[in-house]
Amino acid sequence: MTATLLEDVGHAFQSRSETIATEIVQSFSGEYERSFTRMAEDKLINEFHHLTDLISEQMILQEYTAFSGKVFEWGKRFGQTAIRSGVNVEEGLLIVPFFRKVIIRHIRDIFLKNNHGIEEYFVMADFLHPMIDQTVYAFTEAYVEHHHATYQHAQDELLELSVPLVPLTRDVAILPIIGTMNTHRSEELLHKALNRGRELELSFIIIDLSGVHMIDTAVAHHLFQLHDALKVIGITAVFSGVRSELAQTMVNLGISFNHMHVTGTLPRALELAGVVIKTKEDQS
Numbered sequence: 001m002t003a004t005l006l007e008d009v010g011h012a013f014q015s016r017s018e019t020i021a022t023e024i025v026q027s028f029s030g031e032y033e034r035s036f037t038r039m040a041e042d043k044l045i046n047e048f049h050h051l052t053d054l055i056s057e058q059m060i061l062q063e064y065t066a067f068s069g070k071v072f073e074w075g076k077r078f079g080q081t082a083i084r085s086g087v088n089v090e091e092g093l094l095i096v097p098f099f100r101k102v103i104i105r106h107i108r109d110i111f112l113k114n115n116h117g118i119e120e121y122f123v124m125a126d127f128l129h130p131m132i133d134q135t136v137y138a139f140t141e142a143y144v145e146h147h148h149a150t151y152q153h154a155q156d157e158l159l160e161l162s163v164p165l166v167p168l169t170r171d172v173a174i175l176p177i178i179g180t181m182n183t184h185r186s187e188e189l190l191h192k193a194l195n196r197g198r199e200l201e202l203s204f205i206i207i208d209l210s211g212v213h214m215i216d217t218a219v220a221h222h223l224f225q226l227h228d229a230l231k232v233i234g235i236t237a238v239f240s241g242v243r244s245e246l247a248q249t250m251v252n253l254g255i256s257f258n259h260m261h262v263t264g265t266l267p268r269a270l271e272l273a274g275v276v277i278k279t280k281e282d283q284s
Contacts, residue, residue, distance in 0.1 A: 005120055006127070010059030012110045013052055020106055021048035028098040032091075039085045047078055048099070055103075055131060075135035079142025089143040096136055103128065165196045171203035172273045174266075178211030186222035193226055197235045204273035205230060208266055210241030217253050227260055236261065240269035 013020065025044045054070045082092045107128070111121050167173045175193060197205055207226070227237045238261040242250075250257075263269045270276075 005116060005124060006059045006062055008114050008116070009107060009110055009124060010056045012114075013056035013059065013106070016106060017049050017052035017056065018045075020052045020102055021045045024048050024095070024099050024102045027102065028095045031098070032094050039082070039087065047074075047081070050074065051078075051135065052103075055128075058131065059127075071131055072134050072138045075138025076142050078135075079139040080146075082139075083142060083146050089140060092139060092143075093136070096132075100129075100132055103132070165192060165200075165205070167200060167202075168206075168270075168275055171201070172206070172270075172275050173197070173200060173202050173204070174206045174208060176208045176211065180214050181212055181219045183218045183222070186219045190222055190226045190229065194229055194233065197230060198233055202235050204236050204238060206238045206240055206266070206269045206273055208241045208269070209239060209246065210243070210266065212241075212246060215246060215249060220250055220253060224260075236273075238263065238269045238272050240264070240266045 022045055025041055025048060029041065051071070051074050054074055058069070058071065079092070104125070107124060108121070110116075111124075116124075165173050165175050173196075175189070177189070181189075193205055193207075207223070223239070227239075230237045239257075240263045242262055242264065261269075261272055263272065
């Protein structure tokens with residue numbers, strides 16, 4: 001590919017960039033009226049005007065690096081703008097065929113006016129299409145990162161709710177655990193129990209395992225770490241609700257409950273912590 005070819009097309013694109021951008025947006029809007037209704041038409045035109053200028057610049061300077069550089073940055077930023085405007089990725093990608101079609105139409109027109117041959121046309125296309133593809137890749141990558149961040153935030157909130165430390169009295173709190181315990185969740189349990197226990201100046205934390213169905217060596221190790229760590233800061237850990245099948249599993253794993261407060265039921269754990277539940281009969 002000669003420098004003259006790239007420069008001819010690049011300079012022609014620079015002079016036509018606003019026209020190209022307007023044609024892209026208007027042809028797209030005519031076909032899909034509602035896809036970008038949350039983004040003003042003039043803003044869309046400015047975005048594609050900027051992209052056309054970037055492509056022109058890379059043609060003139062003969063610079064092209066896959067998945068990097070200004071064109072890639074534009075795709076990423078435009079994706080983030082679309083996300084903030086409430087446009088989903090499927091709607092956003094609808095504009096790509098119009099973008100490609102208008103660009104190719106102008107290249108064909110430039111070739112006819114400057115008498116470039118058909119072979120040069122295909123060489124030019126081989127240069128241009130990867131550049132368009134990387135803008136699409138960057139655009140979708142912005143959505144992938146956004147969805148990942150949203151998912152991670154939801155996971156963090158769910159994890160926070162799955163480890164609720166509930167104060168019962170001024171110095172006693174209960175940590176009910178329901179469902180399957182994994183390493184990540186047990187680490188969160190350790191972190192939260194220590195921090196909240198110190199913050200609330202607790203004397204006892206009752207860790208109720210009534211709703212736990214499975215446990216492995218790593219999780220059991222974290223429970224022992226929690227017991228020892230709480231003891232260091234002056235808090236007594238009481239494990240309650242250890243069902244027979246769970247106890248059997250822990251024994252089979254070689255786990256010993258020596259020197260630990262373990263009860264089969266929550267009421268018994270409350271007694272160990274000095275919490276008395278009065279019934280109506282007791283009050284009468």
